[in-house]
Structure formats: structure tokens, C-alpha cells
Amino acid sequence: MSNTTEKALSLLRYxxxxxxxNIRDNPxxxxxxxxxxxxxxxxxxxxxxKGSNQRQNFMRIGYETGNNPFYLRFPHExxxxxxxxxxxxxxxxxxxLQKLIDTNRIDTSRPIDLVTILNTGLYKLFPDQHHFGVxxxxxxxxxxxxxINLEVQWASEQVIAAVExxxxxxxxxxxxPHSLQAMVNTKSFFERGIPIPRxxxxxxxxxxxxSNPGNRGYLSDPEKISEERLVLAQKYGYTLPKLDSRILEMLNETKDPRQIFYGLHPGWVVNLKDKVILKPLEEELKEFYAL
Amino acid sequence: MALRHKLFQILHPILTNRCTYSIRHFCYKASPFVEDLDKLNTKYEVSKDPEEWKYVERALPLTIIPEPVAKETYPSGWKPQTNEVKNRPYFIERTKNHMIPVYLDISQRGVRRHTLIKRIQGDINLFEKELVKFLQKESFQPIRSQVNEFAGYIRINGDFVNATKYFLEKKNL
Incomplete structure (x- = not known):
């Protein structure tokens, strides 16, 4: 007997x-x-x-092989x-807004518009997602x-009353949207070196x-707005405070309906590097960017 | 970039004679740079008026978060952090936006709610003891809390964000 077999048999004994x-196949x-x-x-x-299952040619969702489908069976609004x-x-x-003012994120000594609110970095706007303002x-x-001298894109009657x-x-x-895109990040917009849009x-x-003075629309008649201010004060039962004479200049500061930034004309190109403003002189461009 | 474009313009006829080399018109690199075009004939005026530049600066965002200024009243309810921070056993630093670093941590699909108090300096265990004692009045069950001394935060089971903020504001922290 071989040595291996002897070993195996002796193992078997124990x-x-x-x-x-504890057995396995032979190799x-x-x-x-x-x-x-x-x-x-x-x-x-x-x-x-085989067949439609293997080919995975499923019917479109909701299709019931010729039946009037469930999703179309009932009328809806x-x-x-x-x-x-x-x-x-x-x-x-x-x-x-009050918290932004209290924490010194917004300077009330200047008119507050969408650019000011966006520049705080605490309010986000995505014009590509159909956002049209605040x-x-x-x-x-x-x-x-x-x-404050505030400019927003939508405000309810209560809000107007509270501000006034x-x-x-x-x-x-x-x-x-094009103007909004310029306002979202003003620094990167100026760096692009393109004219401020109209x-x-x-x-x-x-x-x-x-154009409704009740909404304080920017296209409405200013005289009618001051009339509406009184009407709203009477409706909500407060006495309309007289505009502060010390900040009257700031409160009266307005933007042109064709302007995006205060004091900057459409068509101007801002050079942040050399700190200069390039203004077009061509008649055609002047007409295109006219206020 | 302009140099590379000029190099391309010089090399292009040489390369095209030697082998079949085509301009990739679909690639933006094929079109000339603005500086390589003829001089711009559009008339423009350069203004260095500092009064106009003020309006540009007004439109630009601040590069740093401004420090809050002391006011008589804060109508929004926000309070600045007190300057008297000496001789206090513990201190909670405000965030960069000057807010109290107390957060609600919602996890497990809105089931688990934890109150997280961050940026704690000093005797964190004493703060936890005092806070739990204060919060216990509002809670029926014993409050479970976890102190992370190394990272300086406390995690409390349950939503006690407003109560914690109230506690800290009362302590002028």
C-alpha cells in the first residue's frame, strides 16, 4: 500500500x-x-x-389594447x-427684507431694486426657470x-400698505429675461464686455x-399713484406719513422703463479693468438703445 | 490664442498641400478671433466720469459680508451678538451671516428630527446641562442629547430650534 493510502486509512480511524x-469529489x-x-x-x-417579452416591445403607458383608456375615460378640468x-x-x-436691513445687508440710503436684493447673495433667481423677479x-x-424706495416685480395690496x-x-x-440675466450676476455680466441691454x-x-396705479405699476401715471396712496391709507386706516424731507431725493429716484441699472444707459459697455464706460456714438446704435 | 490662430493660418496651406487636411467648420476654433478681424470701425466714446462710475459700483455686489451696525431697535427680532464675552463659561459664535448656529436636522424621510447646536466654545457640558434643564420644562419625555466636545456641537433629539434660540438670546449669546 502506498504511503498516501496508509495516511488516509489512519485518518479514517480517528x-x-x-x-x-466531510467528503468531497475526486479531483x-x-x-x-x-x-x-x-x-x-x-x-x-x-x-x-421569444416573443414580445423577450423583445420588450411594450405598449405605451396607459394603452389598453383598443379599450377607451382609463386616463381618458373621465372628463376633467x-x-x-x-x-x-x-x-x-x-x-x-x-x-x-427687514432682517436684511437690520443685519446691514441692504443699504437703505439708496433705492432698493432687484439688483440690490440679488447682491446680498441671500435671494436666488433663475431666469431660465421662468423666474421673472421678486x-x-x-x-x-x-x-x-x-x-425705503423699493422696486419689486410683484406685490399684494397689504404689502404696498405696509411699505407706505x-x-x-x-x-x-x-x-x-435678458435683463434679468444681466442683473443676476452684475460682475460677470460686465466682465463679458457686452452692452447693457435695453x-x-x-x-x-x-x-x-x-400700468395699474393700484399696483404701483411703473408704467402708470405718477399723479394717479399719489392719489392711490391716499385711497389705500384710508382703506387700511392709517395716516399716510409725509415723505421724509431728508431722504426725499432718494425716495424720488426713479429708473427709466427702458433702464436696468440706476444711472446706466442701455448700450453702454462697462470696462471693469480700466474703470471706464464705453458709450456708442453711431446714430444707428443710439436709436437702437434709445430710452 | 491669437498666436496659435496665426500659426494655424500660416501652417494651413503647407499642411493642405502635403496631406489631406480640412478645416473643421463645425468647430469654434475654425472661426477667426475678434482681434484678428479688421479694426473695429464702430465709433464710441470713452467716459472716465467718476459720477457715472459710482452707479457701476452701486450695481456691483460687495466682496465681503458687511458687519452689522448698532441700531436702537431691530424690528425683525434679530439681535447682534453681545460684545461682553469675557468671563463666560461657554460661548456660541455667530455664523458668517451673523445668525445663531442652531439648525433642524431632518432625516429618515422626515421622521427623525434633531436639533443641532454648532460652534460651541468653552464648557460644552455645562451648556448642555443648562440647556436640557431649560428644554425639559417643555417636554414630557426625558430629553436625549449627545455632546461632541471635539467638534463643539450638541445634538438633541426632537425639534427645539426656536426654544434653543430663545434660550441663547436670553443669555445674550
Whole structure:
């Protein structure tokens, strides 16, 4: 007998029992099948063999092989029809605005417009997502106490009352997406070296809002606005404070309906490196960028 | 870039004679640079008026977050941090935006709510003891809290953000 067999037999003597748990096949007794590729050994991944299941040619969602489909069976009102095309005005509350003023993030000695609010870095606007500016909401209307010259894109009657009660001035103004893109990041806009765009007039469905003195629209008659200020004061029961004579110049500062930035004419190119402003002299350009 | 473009213009005929080399018109590199075009004939005027430049500076954002100025009243309810920080056992630093660093941490699909107090300096255990004692009045169950002394934060089970902010404001922190 060979040495190996002797060893195996002597081992057998000491082993308590030979069972399925401690024996194994002879080497080379089992032949491995082909190694299938992919996750489950190269099978059909649950899709089966032949037919529409294997080819995965599913019907479109909701299709019921000729039946009147469930999603069309009942009449409905399309409440949200066209929601993706509507103008969005992300909100900013009066409380937020007051907090920005209290923490010295906004300088009240100058008119506050969308550029000022965006420059704080605490309010985000995405013109490519149909954002058209800031909507001032009435949260914190009771505590609001800042004499400011404010320009927002949308404001409710309560908000207008709160700002005017505190001794301020509010205007609602429209900016087209190209202008908004210039306002979102003014530094990067000036660095692009392109002329400041001419602000467009509001679209037909927004003209009414922005020419209504009740909304303090920027296209409405200033005399009618001062009339409406008194009307609103009577409606909400407060005495309209006289505009502070020390800051009257700031409160009366306005932008042209074609202007984006205070004091900067459309068509100008700002050179931040050399700290100069380039102004067009061509008649054609002057006409194109006219206020 | 301009140099490379000039090099391209010089080399282009040489290369095209030797081998089949084509201009990739779909590539932006194929079009000439503005500086390589003829001189601009558009008339313009250069203004260095400092009064006009003031309006440019007004439109530009500040590069740093401004320090809050002392005012008589703060209508929004926000308070600046006190200057008397000496001889205090603990201190909670304000964030860069001058706010109290107390946050609500919502996790597990809105189920778990933790109050997180960050930027704690000094005796963090004493602060935790006092805070839990204050919060315990409002809670029926015993408050569970975790102190991370090394990172300087405290994690409390439950939403106590406003209560914690109130506690800190009362302590003038």
C-alpha cells in the first residue's frame, strides 16, 4: 500500500464518522459547464424566450389594447394647464427684507431694486426657470418699519400698505429675461464686455398689471399713484406719513422703463479693468438703445 | 490664442498641400478671433466720469459680508451678538451671516428630527446641562442629547430650534 493510502486509512480511524459534510469529489470528477457572461450566468434576465417579452416591445403607458383608456375615460378640468409657461415670482417676505436691513445687508440710503436684493447673495433667481423677479409677501407686514424706495416685480395690496405706512415708496416693475440675466450676476455680466441691454416692455398679459396705479405699476401715471396712496391709507386706516424731507431725493429716484441699472444707459459697455464706460456714438446704435 | 490662430493660418496651406487636411467648420476654433478681424470701425466714446462710475459700483455686489451696525431697535427680532464675552463659561459664535448656529436636522424621510447646536466654545457640558434643564420644562419625555466636545456641537433629539434660540438670546449669546 502506498504511503498516501496508509495516511488516509489512519485518518479514517480517528475520524468520528464519514458523512456528506466531510467528503468531497475526486479531483477532476466534475466538469464545469461554460462560463456564461453577465450578471446571472448569461441567462435571459427574466425576460424569457421569444416573443414580445423577450423583445420588450411594450405598449405605451396607459394603452389598453383598443379599450377607451382609463386616463381618458373621465372628463376633467386642466387646472395646471400651461403651468410650465407661466411667469414665476419667487417670494421674499417683508420679514426677510427687514432682517436684511437690520443685519446691514441692504443699504437703505439708496433705492432698493432687484439688483440690490440679488447682491446680498441671500435671494436666488433663475431666469431660465421662468423666474421673472421678486414677489414681496406680507409675512412680517406688522413689524415692517423702514423708509425705503423699493422696486419689486410683484406685490399684494397689504404689502404696498405696509411699505407706505412705514413712510416708504414702492413700485412694481417688469424685467425681461435678458435683463434679468444681466442683473443676476452684475460682475460677470460686465466682465463679458457686452452692452447693457435695453429693457423690454412687459408682454401683453402683464401690461395691465404694470400700468395699474393700484399696483404701483411703473408704467402708470405718477399723479394717479399719489392719489392711490391716499385711497389705500384710508382703506387700511392709517395716516399716510409725509415723505421724509431728508431722504426725499432718494425716495424720488426713479429708473427709466427702458433702464436696468440706476444711472446706466442701455448700450453702454462697462470696462471693469480700466474703470471706464464705453458709450456708442453711431446714430444707428443710439436709436437702437434709445430710452 | 491669437498666436496659435496665426500659426494655424500660416501652417494651413503647407499642411493642405502635403496631406489631406480640412478645416473643421463645425468647430469654434475654425472661426477667426475678434482681434484678428479688421479694426473695429464702430465709433464710441470713452467716459472716465467718476459720477457715472459710482452707479457701476452701486450695481456691483460687495466682496465681503458687511458687519452689522448698532441700531436702537431691530424690528425683525434679530439681535447682534453681545460684545461682553469675557468671563463666560461657554460661548456660541455667530455664523458668517451673523445668525445663531442652531439648525433642524431632518432625516429618515422626515421622521427623525434633531436639533443641532454648532460652534460651541468653552464648557460644552455645562451648556448642555443648562440647556436640557431649560428644554425639559417643555417636554414630557426625558430629553436625549449627545455632546461632541471635539467638534463643539450638541445634538438633541426632537425639534427645539426656536426654544434653543430663545434660550441663547436670553443669555445674550
Amino acid at each position: 475520524l468520528p464518522r464519514v458523512c456528506l459534510a 477532476g470528477a466534475k466538469k464545469k459547464s461554460r462560463r456564461g457572461r453577465a450578471q446571472h450566468g448569461g441567462d435571459y434576465h427574466g425576460a424569457g424566450n 386642466p387646472y395646471y394647464k400651461g403651468h410650465h409657461l407661466k411667469r414665476q415670482y419667487p417670494p421674499l417676505s417683508l420679514l426677510d 414677489q414681496l409677501t406680507d409675512e412680517g407686514a406688522d413689524i415692517f418699519a423702514a423708509k 405706512k412705514a413712510g416708504g415708496v414702492i413700485t412694481t416693475a417688469y424685467y425681461d 429693457r423690454m416692455m412687459p408682454p401683453p398679459d402683464a401690461i395691465e398689471y404694470y
